[in-house]
């Protein structure tokens with residue numbers, strides 16, 4: 001690991017202003033730097049043409065501008081693009097760009113690996129290497145944006161890649177501020193969704209950062225099953241999770257929780273599950289995303305048959321639940337949920353069988 005200079009994208013916007021002031025320049029220079037970094041996505045200080053040359057060379061001597069490089073990009077037949085990205089220490093992560101009718105969604109990672117070891121998720125099999133920095137989270141967006149055509153806009157961000165965002169809350173919060181600040185990326189907070197397996201103490205602090213959407217990986221209707229799928233459930237069981245959400249004042253019909261329910265044959269797909277789920281969610285403004293299990297070699301689970309999936313979603317729908325079936329995107333390039341991480345490229349053995357969330 002080589003010694004690295006600090007990265008300008010690790011600075012919050014006020015800190016960028018303070019940095020300029022501390023070097024004897026006016027605070028607004030910080031905002032100009034942010035505009036170059038996040039609106040114009042420049043790669044070098046030389047390109048920041050409205051900054052005095054002296055300030056540019058001063059900063060160039062002391063700071064890095066980018067923290068990730070693109071190793072490969074793979075394009076799926078359905079339009080999904082998977083970016084394999086490498087950090088300064090060789091750690092590899094992935095981000096997936098998902099084009100939809102009226103929007104472009106990017107799925108980003110927050111950790112290298114994940115400590116939660118969910119049994120159906122390939123990232124769980126990887127183990128945990130480290131948290132990503134703010135600049136590494138932000139660079140995923142900048143590098144993905146560079147893949148878009150000039151008339152395309154990256155409209156939505158989902159924190160559903162490798163890792164548990166709420167176990168890296170300081171960096172995730174700072175990244176959210178950069179994404180939503182008009183002087184940063186200027187994205188509308190409601191276009192950001194952060195997904196958690198249920199790290200309860202961090203939910204309120206996350207929702208206090210900005211009015212983003214929260215997604216919760218539920219995947220089961222009994223503690224017996226959820227203990228196996230999401231071991232974190234032993235610490236924060238279903239009851240505690242749902243009461244926390246029920247009592248959270250920032251969750252409302254305008255900003256419902258998106259519950260993710262990965263459907264696995266014979267595990268959590270019974271009619272009893274489908275009947276229990278609406279009862280559990282009573283009193284919580286919610287939507288349910290049903291995701292048929294994407295199989296991978298590290299987990300013994302399969303998706304149910306189409307008629308079982310249909311019966312499950314129809315039962316939820318009939319009980320008044322707002323339910324969507326998440327379509328499988330990018331599975332031909334291993335970019336679908338649970339399939340990600342350099343399986344084909346893999347130089348670093350520890351990352352060989354990883355998967356996005």
Ligand code: SAH
Nearest residue numbers: 160164195196197217260293294337338357
């Ligand atoms: N740690 C966070 C963020 C990762 S996103 C969390 O658990 O929410 C994780 C999501 O990826 C899960 O909710 C699930 O919807 C999806 N997922 C993981 N493995 C999957 C698989 N094999 N098939 C389908 N979806 C999967």
